[in-house]
Amino acid sequence: MARPRTAPRTVDHPDLAQVGLQQVMEALVDPVRRMVVSQLVRKGEDMSCGTFEVPVSISTLTHHFNVLREAGVIRQYYVGVTKMNTLRTEEMGERFPGLLPAVIAACAEEAGSDVG
Amino acid sequence: MARPRTAPRTVDHPDLAQVGLQQVMEALVDPVRRMVVSQLVRKGEDMSCGTFEVPVSISTLTHHFNVLREAGVIRQYYVGVTKMNTLRTEEMGERFPGLLPAVIAACAEEAGSDVG
DNA sequence: CCTATATTACGGCTGTCGTCGAAGTAATGG
DNA sequence: CCATTACTTCGACGACAGCCGTAATATAGG
Numbered sequence: 001m002a003r004p005r006t007a008p009r010t011v012d013h014p015d016l017a018q019v020g021l022q023q024v025m026e027a028l029v030d031p032v033r034r035m036v037v038s039q040l041v042r043k044g045e046d047m048s049c050g051t052f053e054v055p056v057s058i059s060t061l062t063h064h065f066n067v068l069r070e071a072g073v074i075r076q077y078y079v080g081v082t083k084m085n086t087l088r089t090e091e092m093g094e095r096f097p098g099l100l101p102a103v104i105a106a107c108a109e110e111a112g113s114d115v116g
Numbered sequence: 117m118a119r120p121r122t123a124p125r126t127v128d129h130p131d132l133a134q135v136g137l138q139q140v141m142e143a144l145v146d147p148v149r150r151m152v153v154s155q156l157v158r159k160g161e162d163m164s165c166g167t168f169e170v171p172v173s174i175s176t177l178t179h180h181f182n183v184l185r186e187a188g189v190i191r192q193y194y195v196g197v198t199k200m201n202t203l204r205t206e207e208m209g210e211r212f213p214g215l216l217p218a219v220i221a222a223c224a225e226e227a228g229s230d231v232g
Numbered sequence: 233c234c235t236a237t238a239t240t241a242c243g244g245c246t247g248t249c250g251t252c253g254a255a256g257t258a259a260t261g262g
Numbered sequence: 263c264c265a266t267t268a269c270t271t272c273g274a275c276g277a278c279a280g281c282c283g284t285a286a287t288a289t290a291g292g
Contacts, residue, residue: 021222029145081289102214106137
């Protein structure tokens with residue numbers, strides 16, 4: 001039987017109007033998740049799940065992606081067998097003005113210190 | 117014997133240069149601690165520990181003040197038998213530009229919705 | 233269909249955080 | 263000196279988040 005051509009693997013994303021500050025803060029409080037956000041910013045383009053440099057196992061990383069997606073921080077979509085990730089920068093900027101940029105800037109500043 | 121007139125009860129505050137983003141995020145992720153920050157902003161003046169409206173016991177509240185102080189978010193000082201609290205807004209603004217205002221704005225926005 | 237690759241779901245473990253009540257300490261006022 | 267007020271410290275407890283490894287699922291390609 002023919003496999004369905006449409007919507008092979010879909011991903012649910014919340015409307016940011018339904019995301020609370022608590023959820024976003026909980027998403028951004030974890031250092032591994034902030035690494036993900038930072039690397040997305042630094043790279044400047046969408047990244048597949050497997051290309052992040054994080055000090056945790058793959059299954060744990062999946063968990064972190066779920067948290068970030070459910071908090072509306074990232075958007076995910078499948079490309080073949082890989083899953084791509086992108087920041088929902090603009091939408092977040094409308095929902096929580098200045099929050100994401102401030103956190104990203106702080107990350108970058110701290111990373112800058114110890115990268116030396 | 118005469119009680120010491122100098123430094124009756126002192127409080128230690130960190131230099132913000134030594135406070136990391138992780139610590140500040142952990143301080144601000146707790147809803148009770150954000151209530152404290154919000155109420156300080158809303159009131160517009162220093163508040164004593166006992167005057168905050170929070171849904172926790174006094175001993176728990178003490179713990180939250182400690183976390184906020186050690187993260188550099190608030191400054192505390194004694195006035196007689198009461199302990200006053202104030203936001204370190206400016207210093208935080210230099211250390212993590214835009215972070216505190218963004219969180220405060222988001223708090224206010226959410227509070228506004230359900231106060232309706 | 234079979235294999236390889238990429239990611240997810242599940243179950244369990246562990247450490248930490250928020251919470252409380254009770255006892256302790258410090259200043260104030262009678 | 264004693265009582266009162268305001269806050270702190272301590273110990274315990276329960277809940278939950280992060281972590282991992284293993285088994286499962288879905289796509290691409292031969």
